[in-house]
Amino acid sequence: KQWYQRRVRGVEVIYNKLVGIFEKIPDLPTIQATMPACFAKFPNVRIIIDATEVPVQKPNGVKEQAEFYSYYKSCHTIKFLVCVLPNGSICRVSNAFPGSTTDKELFIASRVLEDLRPGDMIMCDKGFMIADCLPDGITLAVPAGLWGDRKQFTMEEARNSRELSSARVHVERMIGYMKRYKLMGRKIYISELPHISKIVKVISFLVNLQNKKL
Numbered sequence: 001k002q003w004y005q006r007r008v009r010g011v012e013v014i015y016n017k018l019v020g021i022f023e024k025i026p027d028l029p030t031i032q033a034t035m036p037a038c039f040a041k042f043p044n045v046r047i048i049i050d051a052t053e054v055p056v057q058k059p060n061g062v063k064e065q066a067e068f069y070s071y072y073k074s075c076h077t078i079k080f081l082v083c084v085l086p087n088g089s090i091c092r093v094s095n096a097f098p099g100s101t102t103d104k105e106l107f108i109a110s111r112v113l114e115d116l117r118p119g120d121m122i123m124c125d126k127g128f129m130i131a132d133c134l135p136d137g138i139t140l141a142v143p144a145g146l147w148g149d150r151k152q153f154t155m156e157e158a159r160n161s162r163e164l165s166s167a168r169v170h171v172e173r174m175i176g177y178m179k180r181y182k183l184m185g186r187k188i189y190i191s192e193l194p195h196i197s198k199i200v201k202v203i204s205f206l207v208n209l210q211n212k213k214l
Helices: 002-022 028-032 062-068 103-110 155-178 190-210
Strands: 045-055 075-084 090-093 121-123 139-141
Touching: 002 190, 028 045, 045 103, 045 155, 062 075, 075 103, 075 155, 075 190, 090 190, 121 155, 155 190
Parallel strands: 045 121, 121 139
Antiparallel strands: 045 075, 075 090
16 A cells, blocks of 8 residues: 555655664673663673564464464564663664564574673573573673572572562563554554564664653
């Protein structure tokens, strides 16, 4: 439809103008200069990451149905990796991936590691099983988990998890702002999939502008 083509062209214009401003990860000293107090125990955190999913129409093909089906959401979805700086601004949103993509696969495919350096720390939820794919010198800040026969956390683990949760709320808040946009709250049409990555990235740019995180 003509109106949809105009919308896509508008997205392309906004994306091309803003991608160079927002899609970058500042170096660690720059990040530390504006780091909130809740990161005092995690001074080397360069990015906080999380995944978010948006429902899509059920594809026609059986193979595509399996590929886009998210067992976590119990429906067909697309999935994005969202990277946020400690000061609360969104610095990277990955392209869209099918809902069956694991968090680890999503992280690797996003190629965010290309922008990180030894000494950097990534903050994420314990569901991101990415420790084995990190290069030397890059570390993780994740909440403790109860594995095997363990039934409770130590006092130190519980305290550390609370501090992590207090810091991780930044990425959850920014994803919440993104989902206020109508497009993120409805099913994506199959016909929209070729453009959806740029559309969602433009939404993240607008969220940054609205929150004055330049």
